[in-house]
Amino acid sequence: MASAVVIGANGFIGSHLVDALVLDGHRVRAFDRFSTGQPSFLADDVEIMRGEFLSRSDLDAAVAGMDIVFHFLSTTTPATAQDDPTLDIRTNVAQTVELLESCAAAGVGHVYFASTGGAIYGAQGRSEYVETDRTLPVSPYAIGKLTIENYLRYFQAVRGLRSTALRISNPYGTRQHKNKKQGLIPIALRQISLGEPVVKFGDGSMVRDYIFVNDVVRMISQMIGRPHEHDVYNLGSGQGFTVTEVFDSLRRVTGVDFAEEARPVPVTFVDRVVLDISRYTAEFGRPVFETLDAGVRATWDGVLTERDR
Known part of the structure; x- marks a missing residue:
């Protein structure tokens, strides 16, 4: 088993990753500000390290003695990055x-970086995107992710630091912090829980590859300790849903016929993004995915619990 630190351990994917790593028997260090007070993860056998991502000395302490570093922290969202690139x-x-x-x-052995599997490919009109497709991002958030991917290659070439970029599609699920205001499904469910209209960009035909957070974490945990043939992997469900189809699922699960608030599609949005995950499945096996309704139901339960606290 490995010693691993999760940078951004109290975040959405990071907290679920901490739980999965502990369950698999790894020695886990959780690095974050923990600004909400209590850890979001459920596991007990975790070394909690409070620190600032913007502090080099804190980062030095966080990675010391670690075999694996999972970089799952972002200081911006797509919206805030666009407001101030x-x-x-x-x-x-x-x-x-x-x-x-x-x-x-x-002397860290391996770095895993949570990149983006959506906007990084840009608008190329493909039905699915593979890792060898060109990267043509137009949003500052995705441009930043691609820049970091290139720095991973630099450090591997110059410093011998092994790394893997994980191009994650549109993850959703429990523990998505409401102040982040990121992700169609959690934002819509919070609006429904408050009796507010749900914002819909465009006519509802935009397609995204939505993947439940537990499925993403399971895909990542399958990679640990196994050889990697590549330095970049798409992580998604491989299935696309329109916004209209997502809204249909939200109505089925919540039982609420909510109102919709139409807004223009932002110019940086891509019309269709579905990931081809054949590179991953060829090396690590075919994952089993939750259905959209099942994932939405778990997320809805989490939203209601959060609201009623």
């Missing part, structure tokens, strides 16, 4: 380079 460059990109310096100096 320099913020993404100054914090996410620049500080990730600092993190990689810390990892190389500490």
